[in-house]
Structures are given as structure tokens and as C-alpha cells.
Amino acid sequence: MMPPPSPTATNRPLLEVRDLAVRFPITVSDGWLARRQEEVRAVDGVSFSVQRGETLGLVGESGCGKSTTGRAILQLIRPAAGEVVFDGLPLDELWVKRGRSWTWGPKLRDLRRRMQMIFQDPFASLNPRMTVEAILAEPLRNFGIPSGPERRAQIQSLLETVGMDPRAIRRYPHEFSGGQRQRIGIARALALGPDLIVADEPISALDVSIQAQILTLLQKLRADLGLTMLFIAHDLAAVRLISDRIAVMYLGRIVELADATVIVSAAHHPYTKALISAVPAPDPVTEKTRQRIVLEGEVPSPLNPPSGCPFHTRCPLREDRCIREAPLLREIAPGHTVACHLLER
Amino acid sequence: MPVADTVLSVHDLRTFFRTDDGIVRAVDGVSFSVRRGETLGIVGESGSGKSVACLSALGLVPRPPAFHPSGEVRYGGRDLLALSERELEHLRGNRLAMIFQDPLTSLNPYLRVSRQLTEVLEVHRGASRAEARRAAMTMLERVGIPDPARRIDQYPHQFSGGMRQRVMIAMALLCEPEVLFADEPTTALDVTIQAQILELIAELRHSLGTAVVLITHDLGVVAGSTDRVAVMYAGRIVETGPTAAVFAHPQHPYTRGLLASTPRIDTPLGSRLEAIPGLPPDLAHLPAGCPFHPRCSQAVDRCRTEYPAVIALSMVHSAACWAVEAPQ
Numbered sequence: 001m002m003p004p005p006s007p008t009a010t011n012r013p014l015l016e017v018r019d020l021a022v023r024f025p026i027t028v029s030d031g032w033l034a035r036r037q038e039e040v041r042a043v044d045g046v047s048f049s050v051q052r053g054e055t056l057g058l059v060g061e062s063g064c065g066k067s068t069t070g071r072a073i074l075q076l077i078r079p080a081a082g083e084v085v086f087d088g089l090p091l092d093e094l095w096v097k098r099g100r101s102w103t104w105g106p107k108l109r110d111l112r113r114r115m116q117m118i119f120q121d122p123f124a125s126l127n128p129r130m131t132v133e134a135i136l137a138e139p140l141r142n143f144g145i146p147s148g149p150e151r152r153a154q155i156q157s158l159l160e161t162v163g164m165d166p167r168a169i170r171r172y173p174h175e176f177s178g179g180q181r182q183r184i185g186i187a188r189a190l191a192l193g194p195d196l197i198v199a200d201e202p203i204s205a206l207d208v209s210i211q212a213q214i215l216t217l218l219q220k221l222r223a224d225l226g227l228t229m230l231f232i233a234h235d236l237a238a239v240r241l242i243s244d245r246i247a248v249m250y251l252g253r254i255v256e257l258a259d260a261t262v263i264v265s266a267a268h269h270p271y272t273k274a275l276i277s278a279v280p281a282p283d284p285v286t287e288k289t290r291q292r293i294v295l296e297g298e299v300p301s302p303l304n305p306p307s308g309c310p311f312h313t314r315c316p317l318r319e320d321r322c323i324r325e326a327p328l329l330r331e332i333a334p335g336h337t338v339a340c341h342l343l344e345r
Numbered sequence: 346m347p348v349a350d351t352v353l354s355v356h357d358l359r360t361f362f363r364t365d366d367g368i369v370r371a372v373d374g375v376s377f378s379v380r381r382g383e384t385l386g387i388v389g390e391s392g393s394g395k396s397v398a399c400l401s402a403l404g405l406v407p408r409p410p411a412f413h414p415s416g417e418v419r420y421g422g423r424d425l426l427a428l429s430e431r432e433l434e435h436l437r438g439n440r441l442a443m444i445f446q447d448p449l450t451s452l453n454p455y456l457r458v459s460r461q462l463t464e465v466l467e468v469h470r471g472a473s474r475a476e477a478r479r480a481a482m483t484m485l486e487r488v489g490i491p492d493p494a495r496r497i498d499q500y501p502h503q504f505s506g507g508m509r510q511r512v513m514i515a516m517a518l519l520c521e522p523e524v525l526f527a528d529e530p531t532t533a534l535d536v537t538i539q540a541q542i543l544e545l546i547a548e549l550r551h552s553l554g555t556a557v558v559l560i561t562h563d564l565g566v567v568a569g570s571t572d573r574v575a576v577m578y579a580g581r582i583v584e585t586g587p588t589a590a591v592f593a594h595p596q597h598p599y600t601r602g603l604l605a606s607t608p609r610i611d612t613p614l615g616s617r618l619e620a621i622p623g624l625p626p627d628l629a630h631l632p633a634g635c636p637f638h639p640r641c642s643q644a645v646d647r648c649r650t651e652y653p654a655v656i657a658l659s660m661v662h663s664a665a666c667w668a669v670e671a672p673q
Contacts, residue, residue, distance in 0.1 A: 209602065209625075211606070212621070235608070236610060275536065279565070280565025283568050287569035294544060298505055299535075
């Protein structure tokens, strides 16, 4: 299903993101008839790379910009600044201007088959009026695979890949449970044999026992198909199980990035530490003995971000410098980067 | 068997719904009780009946389509299921309170927070508006809302998710209820905010002696915030006992499966989850015998025909499973 990597591409990361920024214009109302335009900096200078076959976990709380980052990488949103380089191709150059707005150029449309997305809500992401066969045939048809027994066989084998009965092709989404619908969503993402999958909270709408089924399926597909994945989720315990490396986001920026084991056992950023300590363990003994760092206050609005370090308003270790100056991401050990002033001493 | 300081006890509660698809057995013979100052966790997945059981206990399930073929909810020497709507209204929000998963749908978007909070006191306690406002302000401060004097006159949409949940908790606790039912109170919140809210509920329980029934799908929340736990599957309690005992020695295959399905942050790298195969049953067409048998690796012939007896593992820990052996 996957094209073999070209010889020059072997050491190059499949995905490189440099200083990515996404801004959303919003209208702020200052009372009766007084309106002004402002910008929300949803993603603000995010950089990372993903190697072929690797899974990078992107974690953070609601509004931290993790989903927006995923969508900007797939060019579902046009980034305001920065670069997304997919398999050596800068994607920004593939947009074309039509009239006053930008749209995908033909090359970007073509690349779409190599970059796919799995969505959070399996109830909203499948068309209720299409059969499973039609849902899975759509991507194949879009990329020129004609209908016929061959395409049907391909669809049936996709269903088997995601652990479903191939006879399901005649049925409609409402006939399936949430977990099965998510399997259909995964099959759709896999239909064209993509190189990169962006999975945006793929398990958070599901029950615990079904979450485990889907997570196990993704682990298996990763191993069997050599998938490269950006796994976006708020649940650190789940992200850790599937990711090689984890990036932690806060208010549109990456605050820490390291190997998954390092993030959970030797995190340096005060926010990462608090996030890990807030994850409840299904174990009363651990829960009784652990030192929980309960953060005060809430995530500030990205519309009005704090000065200096975005985390300073909630940081238990804040110093004067943190209020004035935003820390840069620095490598503190090979492959482990942290954005925090306190580590510079 | 009710213990001396049992505040509320539910006996053999059944809540069925008449639907076009037949009779849905949402709650199918559930018994539990909760003591003063104690937190009972009810854990289960969607459709396990955990929410319906609590809503039924408070008379909040519309009848019809629901009906109770059996059951008793003892509170203050009375059976809540036999009370009139008027009598129930007098207890709800006053002696018995409930908080829900999504505070946005449980707060009235058209009313200022002040009005929603003072109403409870005016209705149930006959407080004057000024007294009620003072009490409401104190409670907002107590649940950790900064600047309550200003915030009290705002509308629900002006609060963040975590702050709205605090408003809900303030509203539920204003009359100092004896029992607080909290239905997934932190599911819609981020983990750092979840930690704040769970800590708040625990602290209020200690200071006010409220009995808490915490309904959740999250075993982590159960482990950290409850004294006892009841695990529900397909409308029944399959295992119950002190939280520490149930987590240390889970007996029912479903409890064990749920624990093995829950990712932990502290397991060694490369460890895998063990998912429970299959899906929960359709409550209108339950399989014969134990409803878990189609997904159970330990199922024997008897499980396919006969609902398991409840096996007592100790005075306080029991499980409903044919594969569990009672200690000699």
C-alpha cells in the first residue's frame, strides 16, 4: 500500500514543522455597535519533526492549539506563518490564489492521499446517508480507482484490517456503535495508503473498554503498516502508550518535547509536571501517596495571552523574569527540549 | 444491611423503559447505600445504568415511559419512590442535591448567577433576598470563585467550564444537603481543572459531612476520590466493596477487564492494554444468563443460562459471578 521511500529521502523526516503560526480573525464587541477586529493566536511558533514510522503525541488541554496544529499541518487551515514540509515539499508553495482567497493547488490536492485524518467524533464524521461501502469508496473514487469488483474487494479488505466484518459494507453508520464507527473512520483514513495520519482525539468520545480496543488497533496498524502518526489527545496516559515522542502544548506553544518515557518520568517544565500529576491513576494506593501539584486558576484566554512565559500566571515557580520575557525552547539533553527560564541557571 | 449512620439506601431498584423496541431494562435490581461523610463511587460505561439509577432515586426519571417493577429508596424513614412530586420537590435541592456533567445545560442561561443561587434558599429556607444573596456570596467564595461580589451578578456564559462547575456545586451545597449525587462532575473538564474540582468536593464533604454518590466512567477518579465503589454493567452492580479492596483484588471479570483497559501513566514502556472484546449488550434484548457472558473469557455453560448469585468475598466485598469462589 505504501510507496517505497526514495533513496535520498531515507534520513529526511517525513514531516517538518518550523515556526508554524495560525491566527483566527475574530470580531470583538465593545458594547452596542462598537466592534473591532482582533486576532487569536491559536498556534504561535510551533516547530517539530516526525520521522518515517514514528508516532509523535501532541498533548495539552482544551484550547492549547493542538488540534489547530494538526489541521494546519494537513493544510485544512492555511497557516499564517511558518513552514510545513512534507516529504521534502514545502506545502505553503502549493496553495494558489483565486480572486481574494487562497485555495489548494492541484499538487496539494494530489498530496491529500498521502496525508489523512482520523476525527474525534465518530458520530459527526460519517455521512449518515451513505452506506459503509459508499463512505469507503469516496476516497478511492476521488483518486481515480474505478468502481467494480476490485474496488469492492479493496473496501472489504480495509474493513478486515480494522477488525470489522466485511459484510458491513451494506449498512449505514447509525447501525454501528461508537467504537465500530471509529473503526470505519480509521478504514477511511487508511483507504489510500497514506504516509502520514493525523489522529485528532480519536478515542476521547468512546467508552473505556472501547478506547482500549481502538488504541490496541492503532498500535497494531502502526506496527503492521509502518504508519507515521501525529496523535493528538488530552489524555496523557493514552498518548504515552502509542507515542515514541511527546510534545506538550500550552497556549499555542510547545513547552516541552522529549521521548515518551522521558516526558512521564523526567519532565522538566512545571506545566508538564503538573499535567502528569493531575492524571488520576486507577490505583487507590498511588492516589493516596502521590504529591499532586494542583495548579491555581485557569488557562488564560488566547485572545489576551499573558506577557512573557504563557504559563507564568499559573506557575508555582514563577520569577520576575518569567513575567517579562518569553523563554525559548532549549535542548537540555539530546532530544529533550524545554521552554523554561528556570532551567537556564 | 443498613449501618447506623446510613443516610440513604436503595434496595432492589428496577427502572425499565417502555420503548418501541420493547422493554429496556436500564436498571435491573440495584442496591446500594451511602453513609454520612462517605463517598460511594458508581462506575460503569455508557448504558450501564449508573446515571439512571441515581436519577430514579431522586424521582427525576419521567414515568411513563419509565416504571419501577421493584425497588425502594429509603431516606429519612420514607420511601422516595412512593412520594408525590410535591414532596420530592421539597427534598430535592434541599436535603438531596445533584450536580451534572455539563453545567451549561443545567444553569439557566437567561438568569444571573445570583438569581439561580438565591432561589434555592428562598424556596427551601424562606430566606429573604438579602440574606440569600449574602449566603450565596459566601458559598461562591468557598467553592473558590475569585471576586464573588462581582461574579455573582454575571450570567453563566461569562464563566469558564471549571468556574461554571463551581457555580453548580455552590448551588447544590447552599442548603447543606445530606446527600450529593455528582454525575460525571469533571468529565467535561481539563485534567488540571478536574483535580481542582475533585479536591473541592472532598473538602466540602469533610467540612459539611455530606454523603456523596460519585458517578463516573473513570477508574482513576474512583481510585482517588471514593471510599467504596460499585461497578455496574448492563443495569446491575457486578461488584462492590471498599475501593482499596476492589482495586487490589478485583473479582469480577468485567472489573478486571476495565482495569486492564485503562491506560496508566506509570506502567513500563511497551506495555499494552488488554481490551475487553465485543460490545455491551442491547438493554432491550439482554442475553440469557449473565449479561457479560458474551464478552467474558471465563464464561462456562451456567453463565449462559442463569444470572450469577452474589458471592460475598468478605463482609463488605462481593461480586456477582459464577467464576468467583467464596472464601472458605
